Amino acid sequence: MADTAAHSPRTGEHEGIVAALEALVSNTAKGKHHGDDERLGMSAAGNPYTPAPVAKQHHHHWWSKVAAVEGLSQSRLDDLFADHHLGNYTAIRGSEQRIFESMPVAVRIGMHLLFFSSKKTSLLRYSSVEDVLEKMSIKQGKLYDDASDPAAVLEHIKSFIETYQIDTSELLEPDPIKYPSMNEFFFRKIRPDARPLAEQGNAAVVSSAADCRLTVFDDVEAATRVWIKGKHFSIRHLLGDTSLADRCFPPGSSLAIFRLAPADYHRFHHPVGPAVCGPTRHEAGEYYTVNPQAVNADFDVFTCNRRDVLNLTWTPRAGVDVPVAFVAIGALLVGSIGWSKASQGSSVARGEEAGWFAYGGSTCIAVFPPAAKVTWDADLRANSLAGVETMVRVGDRIGISEA
Template sequence: MSPDSVSSQNREHEALAAVLEHLVSSGPVHETDDKLHQGTSDHTAITPGPISVHKHTHWWGRFFPGSLESTLDRLFASYHMGNYVAIRGQPGQKIFESMPIYVRIGMHLLFYKSKEQSFLRYKSVEDLLKAVSIRQGKVYDDESNPQAVLEHIQSFISTYSIDLDELLQPDPSLYPSFNSFFFRKLKPGARPIAEPDNAAVVSSCADCRLTVFNDVAESTQYWIKGQGFTLNRLVGDTNLADRCFPPGSSLAILRLAPADYHRYHHPVGPVVCGPTKHVPGEYFTVNPQAVNAGFDVFSQNRRDVVVLNWSPKGDGGPAVPVAFVAIGAMLVGSIGWTNANQGTSAKRGEELGWFAYGGSTVVCVFPPEAKVKWDQDLLDNSLAGLETMVRVGDRIGISNA
């Protein structure tokens, strides 16, 4: 390779490093160590995500009437400048979740077109993503400056219109770190569980944007465009996939955004937890721009896999395996488990774990023997390439086993 080529690659890499820094914080002062500082909370991009549904407005709405604003939404979506999300219970109603300009530019450089044509063709870029993720995870775990922690939490509450009334601890000043607020707990009853006595029901394990598919082929046709996506790669265990999740297995993909409650719960029950497998990997974004663009984010990202042995006919009935895959994402440093030890019994809706620092995704895989039938509105939206906003405990399907 010529010196000019090496120099060009170095400049490209340096430019990308700057972009990644702006993905983390676009304020005038960046965290360059492992500490959280005051005066750096404005415009912080923890991960691409929406403004609150209840305060969904655009800056361009001040200059264009409603019809033109919706046209701009469609135009921006076509250029991957945001995502449409359906609102459940409101047929035909959907919102456009826009992203900050610095996030859009960074994601365009990283995830537009194929991996071979993007910055991610360089192994050093993957290493950089991991390093930035780990560093920012430490920053948001930092408890050394309570005033800086409170400043960042208050900025986050304002940006995403967080409802403090539903929190178990509603006082922002009592959280010792930003992460402790990020995976905050809710009051008991804040997320009612649909049909709690019906063991056949499948409910959402998270506050999220949801897609569901009857099989892998359907998911790769309408949503997951990564050419290398298979269940073998997703669970990181060929023997497990071949034995428990043959062709015809159905999937639920649950994507969390920054504003969402970041604890996840059992989607089915009663269950007995199997072993947890830790699969090393990358820290690519789980945003639809990457998922729809040909990146194998679900089977390449760092993830944990636990098998839930579910009895859809209730206690004492035959059990079927369900793969629960918690996937780390771009600038997400931690996947935590509340009570997933092998042999642990649980009911649907009980807390299972949490994501620290940033949005991420859960993929649940059900074998054909589970005979899961997804709720039709969710399936229709998914086959139209549209996520649906749901919350923990909402019914999303039922087993006919």
């Protein structure tokens, strides 16, 4: 992280920046962030993944919209923003390739602006960071549930498909006109054959819960050393239940962190099975972005955000039952977390749909106790310890239990 004090607005800049950024927030809340401004980092061929220098040029162009602030030069604007939080490098599994993942305007606002300074010196006229994020999330949620203007919904969906290069041939319903609201498209279903389950007959396998950017860690100490920098992150705080954490997830418990980006298929699936669902705990919280630039900073994203905690009892082999905690975490512009099959007492299979997220990117975390003896696949573990996410899809193998 750069020294934020060195990149704070100087005297005379603050008011102009406030006005410009509030206009961006207003446009975002109105749903105007999937047009040309959204295509940050796109190549001429429409690929959203481009080298960092190209994305940086687009970044400069986007920020030029606030360059009219009196006394604020383009070079100063660059000094303030251009070298911060441009996006994330993500590994492509099975190759040496890494891609540069650009971010939507809403997420940039959440990170560049709302997390750039303390609540007291926020660049927006709100009493707190949490207040503006909650207002944006609630307002955007209503807009994305609105089915009153089918033509506008269809236009927005088509723009979303084009912006994020969505492969509609994978969808259970490929025709965008069939979706009555933007949220219905956002948590769209895919064809069952579009995500084959790895080693389907092997109950000891752990598979990816989502189309996501994945990190895996053998214990919390490794996760906090490399990836999660929130000062208060712990299994106790994540689960919101000290008794459960102490009883079932002692030191040495391992983690899989599944981060969904806005373009991803936004239904999540059970990463283990056969398993039996226990109770689900609902934790109220904030609406922080779960982008790595926030996770890698001193923001307690995972333990402060609104989240649901599902308790599972997994049987990786006959006669062995181990607890697993599966946490669905809401984020910036995620209005709700829905559950498809997670009712207490129900039996679930690995790869079976568990639930969905409404609009926005978000994250699931699976927690395994030492007794599960989960060994993560070597490539995923190596990337994670290097601080790099790996792109995986629902059903891909990510590890195995040796219990």
